Amino acid sequence: MTISEVSLQESYLLxxxxxxWTAPTRWLWMxxxxxxxxxxxxxxxxxxxxxxxxAKWVAPYSYTQPDFMARLEGPSMAHLLxxxxxxxxLLSRVIYGTRVSFGxxxxxxxxxxxxxxxxxxxxxxxxxxxxxxxxxxxxIWISLPTLVILITLIGVLGQGATTMIVVVGLGNAPNAxxxxxxxxxSVREEPxxxxxxxxxxxHMRIMFRHMLPNIAHIVIFSATVTLGxxxxxxxxxxxxxxxxxxxxxxxxxxxxxxxxxxxxxxPYMAFWPGVAITLIVFAFNVLGDALRDVLDPxxxxx
Amino acid sequence: MGKxxxxxxxLGIPTLLGLTLxxxxxxxxxxxxxxxxxxxxxxxxxxxxxxxRLREEFGLTGPLPVQYVRWLGNTLTGDSGTSFFTGRSVTxxxxxxxxxxxxxxxxxxxxxxxxAVPFGLLSAAKQDSWLDYITRGGSIMFYALPGxxxxxxxxxxxxxxxxxxxxxxxxTPWEDPWGNFKHVITPMLILGLSPIxxxxxxxxxxxxxxxxxxYVRTARAKGLRSSTVYWKHIxxxxxxxxxxxxxxxxxxxxxxxxxFETVFLVPGVGRYLLESLTRLDLYVIxxxxxxxxxxxxxxxxxxxxxxxxxxxxxxxxSGD
Numbered sequence: 001m002t003i004s005e006v007s008l009q010e011s012y013l014l015x016x017x018x019x020x021w022t023a024p025t026r027w028l029w030m031x032x033x034x035x036x037x038x039x040x041x042x043x044x045x046x047x048x049x050x051x052x053x054x055a056k057w058v059a060p061y062s063y064t065q066p067d068f069m070a071r072l073e074g075p076s077m078a079h080l081l082x083x084x085x086x087x088x089x090l091l092s093r094v095i096y097g098t099r100v101s102f103g104x105x106x107x108x109x110x111x112x113x114x115x116x117x118x119x120x121x122x123x124x125x126x127x128x129x130x131x132x133x134x135x136x137x138x139x140i141w142i143s144l145p146t147l148v149i150l151i152t153l154i155g156v157l158g159q160g161a162t163t164m165i166v167v168v169g170l171g172n173a174p175n176a177x178x179x180x181x182x183x184x185x186s187v188r189e190e191p192x193x194x195x196x197x198x199x200x201x202x203h204m205r206i207m208f209r210h211m212l213p214n215i216a217h218i219v220i221f222s223a224t225v226t227l228g229x230x231x232x233x234x235x236x237x238x239x240x241x242x243x244x245x246x247x248x249x250x251x252x253x254x255x256x257x258x259x260x261x262x263x264x265x266x267p268y269m270a271f272w273p274g275v276a277i278t279l280i281v282f283a284f285n286v287l288g289d290a291l292r293d294v295l296d297p298x299x300x301x302x
Numbered sequence: 303m304g305k306x307x308x309x310x311x312x313l314g315i316p317t318l319l320g321l322t323l324x325x326x327x328x329x330x331x332x333x334x335x336x337x338x339x340x341x342x343x344x345x346x347x348x349x350x351x352x353x354x355r356l357r358e359e360f361g362l363t364g365p366l367p368v369q370y371v372r373w374l375g376n377t378l379t380g381d382s383g384t385s386f387f388t389g390r391s392v393t394x395x396x397x398x399x400x401x402x403x404x405x406x407x408x409x410x411x412x413x414x415x416x417x418a419v420p421f422g423l424l425s426a427a428k429q430d431s432w433l434d435y436i437t438r439g440g441s442i443m444f445y446a447l448p449g450x451x452x453x454x455x456x457x458x459x460x461x462x463x464x465x466x467x468x469x470x471x472x473x474t475p476w477e478d479p480w481g482n483f484k485h486v487i488t489p490m491l492i493l494g495l496s497p498i499x500x501x502x503x504x505x506x507x508x509x510x511x512x513x514x515x516x517y518v519r520t521a522r523a524k525g526l527r528s529s530t531v532y533w534k535h536i537x538x539x540x541x542x543x544x545x546x547x548x549x550x551x552x553x554x555x556x557x558x559x560x561x562f563e564t565v566f567l568v569p570g571v572g573r574y575l576l577e578s579l580t581r582l583d584l585y586v587i588x589x590x591x592x593x594x595x596x597x598x599x600x601x602x603x604x605x606x607x608x609x610x611x612x613x614x615x616x617x618x619x620s621g622d
Contacts, residue, residue, distance in 0.1 A: 037439070140316065140317045140320055143317055143598055143599060143602055144317065144321055144595055144598060145553055145556045145557060145591075145594040145595060145597075145598050146553065146557070147553070147554075147556075147557030147560070148556060148557060148560055148572075148575070148590075148591060148594045149321070149324070149325075149591065151560060151575075151576070151579070152325060152575070152579065152587055152591055153325075153328055155576075155579030155580070155587075156325075156328055156329055156333055156579070156582065156587070157328065157332065157333060158333075228446070232446075232448060235448055235450075236448065236450060236557075236561060239448075239450045239561070240560075240561065240564065240576065241580075242579075252448075252450070255448075255450060255451055255454045256450075256454070260454070260457060260458065263454065263457075263458045264458055264461045264462050267455075267458050267459065267462065270451075270454050270455060270458045271455075273451075274448060274451030274454070274455070277448050277451065278443075278446050278447050278448065278451070279446075281445070281446035281448075282442060282443060282446035285442045285445065285446060286442060289442075
């Protein structure tokens with residue numbers, strides 16, 4: 001269990017529709033005033049996400065463009081973070097690296113949460129033997145060394161963006177489904193579900209029209225936190241050589257042993273990608289914590 | 303308690319079967335490469351007879367379920383097959399490597415507990431003080447720091463400033479305890495970093511949970527000094543959560559051993575797995591995964607059993 005899952009576990013009770021959810025500007029203001037650390041997380045993420053999305057315009061150079069006249073240079077006006085052993089601009093490589101990390105992690109989390117929500121709805125709503133069997137399988141999966149299995153599967157299946165998204169997404173789904181199921185089970189007891197049943201709504205209608213909207217914001221909120229740990233996993237995979245194949249820059253791979261000789265001569269190469277990963281993961285975690293505290297006062301300080 | 307342990311062990315069996323099945327069939331069904339091609343190296347020369355002979359030697363003949371059951375049977379009798387690449391017995395390699403990995407992981411776990419538990423307790427005792435804020439911020443930071451980055455930085459700056467590099471030759475603690483310590487202590491410390499973050503956070507949450515219990519309020523209402531309440535009433539009951547915390551950080555330590563054994567050239571099970579992955583060395587990959595899976599199942603049982611030992615309520619609830 002990771003720190004993010006802990007905070008999720010603390011927050012699974014969170015299911016009241018918060019009124020502030022409706023007014024984004026007011027909500028942002030509240031976050032800034034009450035949770036400055038969480039707000040700083042939001043700002044950091046905004047910077048990273050925007051520069052990743054608009055990398056083409058933000059990055060000063062292309063990530064593959066070598067400049068042999070400017071190899072292993074320190075930070076300067078021409079290259080804000082310096083250059084690597086091929087004279088490629090480090091800032092541009094970090095920006096494109098975050099783009100890749102975000103893309104893969106985002107897709108994997110969307111896949112994981114969608115599957116988890118579907119399975120949790122079915123399992124938690126119907127209950128019975130299917131629920132029991134499904135929970136047993138989730139138990140089994142959770143008791144296994146996930147990172148080792150992910151590395152093994154990607155190693156065997158071969159590297160590539162699609163493989164990573166599918167393997168990391170499927171690997172995260174059981175964990176996520178446990179949280180969602182616990183909320184489904186509690187929502188199932190709400191009077192409005194009984195009311196819908198009395199009106200003769202079909203199972204499908206109850207699940208997707210009545211329950212889904214009432215658990216959706218939890219799923220979205222929990223995705224914020226899961227994204228942080230997923231980015232860390234994706235970076236670890238890259239570091240071990242199972243990330244995105246070059247020339248695409250990968251934050252994890254940029255730190256791995258191949259470039260070690262150059263890094264000794266030029267530590268900037270080993271510095272910036274790590275700073276980027278740390279900031280992103282940190283930001284996701286403090287933002288997740290702050291969201292939980294703001295949205296559910298009962299859990300404040302937990 | 304005995305019945306309980308047996309029950310948990312029995313539940314562990316499908317877990318490990320599921321794990322090995324998953325890997326075996328990913329390997330043999332989904333992957334488009336013929337394992338034997340990788341084992342042979344030389345795919346230029348098509349020699350069906352030789353391939354067939356190798357298949358038989360490595361136990362890759364017959365229908366897949368038969369192959370799997372054969373592997374399982376052999377493993378249970380202590381023979382995990384041979385490596386396609388080195389031709390050496392996988393069991394022998396594992397026996398040599400397992401103590402090294404246990405030493406790394408166990409050491410990291412102890413280091414993290416030594417740091418995390420006091421900080422977590424302190425942070426909970428002084429909730430919402432500056433100490434609490436620093437500890438909370440620090441624990442998130444420790445979690446967010448990618449361990450492999452710290453590893454790279456240590457290698458880079460260790461080399462740059464102190465001319466230090468991890469020793470290439472590994473010595474066992476039996477041959478040379480000091481040499482072994484010097485090799486293992488760096489990866490051990492770094493491996494302990496991320497669990498420190500998780501554990502501090504968890505200990506704090508769990509202690510706060512105990513603090514909200516009725517009996518703590520009663521103790522306060524009786525007029526006991528708050529330090530007495532903390533040490534006598536809260537800490538005793540917070541011992542149980544600490545065990546949970548240790549159990550929960552085992553998976554992250556196991557994942558970390560794979561990374562740090564590779565970075566710091568420690569010949570453990572994790573490095574064995576990574577080396578074999580690129581070579582699609584089927585039996586090594588199966589055996590290493592089985593080991594890590596079994597380790598986690600075992601640790602879960604240890605955690606559950608210690609619950610029962612610490613807390614009589616758990617013992618009674620489990621019907622013993």
